[in-house]
Amino acid sequence: xxxxxxxxxxDAERNRRLVLDAAAAAFAEHGLEVGxxxxxxxxxxxxxxxxxxxxxxxxxxxxIVVDRMDQAGARGRELFADPxxxxxxxxxxxxMVDAAQTDRALFEAVGDTFLANAxxxxxxxxxxxxxxxxxRRAQDAGTVRDDVGALDLLMMFKGVCEAxxxxxxxxxxxxxxxxxxxxxxxxxxxxxxGRPPTLDDMERALPQVKGKASAQ
Amino acid sequence: xxxxxxxxxxDAERNRRLVLDAAAAAFAEHGLEVGxxxxxxxxxxxxxxxxxxxxxxxxxxxxIVVDRMDQAGARGRELFADPxxxxxxxxxxxxMVDAAQTDRALFEAVGDTFLANAxxxxxxxxxxxxxxxxxRRAQDAGTVRDDVGALDLLMMFKGVCEAxxxxxxxxxxxxxxxxxxxxxxxxxxxxxxGRPPTLDDMERALPQVKGKASAQ
Numbered sequence: 001x002x003x004x005x006x007x008x009x010x011d012a013e014r015n016r017r018l019v020l021d022a023a024a025a026a027f028a029e030h031g032l033e034v035g036x037x038x039x040x041x042x043x044x045x046x047x048x049x050x051x052x053x054x055x056x057x058x059x060x061x062x063x064i065v066v067d068r069m070d071q072a073g074a075r076g077r078e079l080f081a082d083p084x085x086x087x088x089x090x091x092x093x094x095x096m097v098d099a100a101q102t103d104r105a106l107f108e109a110v111g112d113t114f115l116a117n118a119x120x121x122x123x124x125x126x127x128x129x130x131x132x133x134x135x136r137r138a139q140d141a142g143t144v145r146d147d148v149g150a151l152d153l154l155m156m157f158k159g160v161c162e163a164x165x166x167x168x169x170x171x172x173x174x175x176x177x178x179x180x181x182x183x184x185x186x187x188x189x190x191x192x193x194g195r196p197p198t199l200d201d202m203e204r205a206l207p208q209v210k211g212k213a214s215a216q
Numbered sequence: 217x218x219x220x221x222x223x224x225x226x227d228a229e230r231n232r233r234l235v236l237d238a239a240a241a242a243f244a245e246h247g248l249e250v251g252x253x254x255x256x257x258x259x260x261x262x263x264x265x266x267x268x269x270x271x272x273x274x275x276x277x278x279x280i281v282v283d284r285m286d287q288a289g290a291r292g293r294e295l296f297a298d299p300x301x302x303x304x305x306x307x308x309x310x311x312m313v314d315a316a317q318t319d320r321a322l323f324e325a326v327g328d329t330f331l332a333n334a335x336x337x338x339x340x341x342x343x344x345x346x347x348x349x350x351x352r353r354a355q356d357a358g359t360v361r362d363d364v365g366a367l368d369l370l371m372m373f374k375g376v377c378e379a380x381x382x383x384x385x386x387x388x389x390x391x392x393x394x395x396x397x398x399x400x401x402x403x404x405x406x407x408x409x410g411r412p413p414t415l416d417d418m419e420r421a422l423p424q425v426k427g428k429a430s431a432q
């Protein structure tokens with residue numbers, strides 16, 4: 001039924017969007033304790049649809065995390081066109097701080113085990129790829145030291161996200177400025193030791209969820 | 217009984233030390249699932265003594281975290297005598313990375329709610345005080361930018377601790393070098409926005425454990 005499959009897909013995609021937005025809003029408002037049935041109600045979708053698509057709250061949380069990573073990746077790709085590679089890199093990072101502020105609980109819920117979820121792993125690797133390209137552009141332009149890799153940056157960025165709380169001072173802005181300072185070009189004598197970590201290094205270092213991980 | 221109270225205290229302190237060391241070793245080896253009874257057995261102390269002192273595993277974990285903070289504070293105070301304030305500051309940070317590597321699970325277990333525990337809060341504030349003094353010494357010597365505070369540094373340091381895992385590259389060393397780069401003195405035009413966060417800012421921003429927090 002090629003005539004109907006497209007509208008159906010569009011409808012399913014619309015429902016999916018409604019659910020993810022309702023869930024993100026509910027979680028931000030009331031924490032992760034909000035039930036899946038309550039989220040279905042808020043999204044205005046049937047419980048059957050809801051539970052077929054997201055059998056558990058973990059599925060829902062993972063889907064929002066993937067969505068956020070996809071959004072950051074899309075923003076990063078737009079920034080490839082920015083004539084100022086340095087501004088582009090830090091604009092992506094700033095938007096990721098904002099996302100961390102809104103979705104802190106979600107990312108914490110996924111935590112260290114995120115690489116055990118295949119969808120998150122793919123979205124994460126794509127986002128790293130985008131970040132890597134923005135970083136290289138700034139490095140080629142000579143505004144960022146050329147001995148850091150995307151994962152070095154991402155780890156440093158944890159401090160920024162840690163600061164992305166409702167502090168009474170804008171601690172996150174200060175942290176981002178410090179990251180920027182750390183990334184300034186340096187003399188040969190001040191280059192980092194070793195080599196930048198890779199995604200493979202990261203996958204080996206992070207804990208795997210038993211069962212799930214080995215099933216993939 | 218003033219004659220016996222001192223040896224008794226020394227004995228209690230020795231038992232406490234045995235328990236904390238046994239617990240830290242057991243947790244590092246087998247994770248936080250190890251039971252309190254098993255730790256008593258390893259420490260060679262009676263279960264009665266153990267449960268009187270540490271009624272739950274949470275008490276034990278908090279005591280180890282306090283112990284680690286005290287150790288870092290003591291190391292920091294020794295470093296006040298170091299003639300090179302810059303080396304002293306980064307030596308304390310490096311020792312804290314090592315501790316984070318060994319005791320990652322413990323600090324994660326305490327997590328965001330650590331300020332709800334009065335003992336941890338005191339140990340944390342004291343450690344911040346020591347870090348602040350080492351930072352100021354390096355700032356006075358002109359080797360570290362004077363617009364960062366101890367809590368800016370501690371947040372940046374989260375990235376370093378995040379990297380303190382068994383990666384196949386020494387990511388933690390790279391992160392520490394990046395923190396060092398971020399702390400280099402800067403021109404007036406590159407000073408951080410706002411003011412350094414304070415412990416009060418931090419206490420207001422971190423989630424409190426319900427009940428426990430209000431009882432203090």
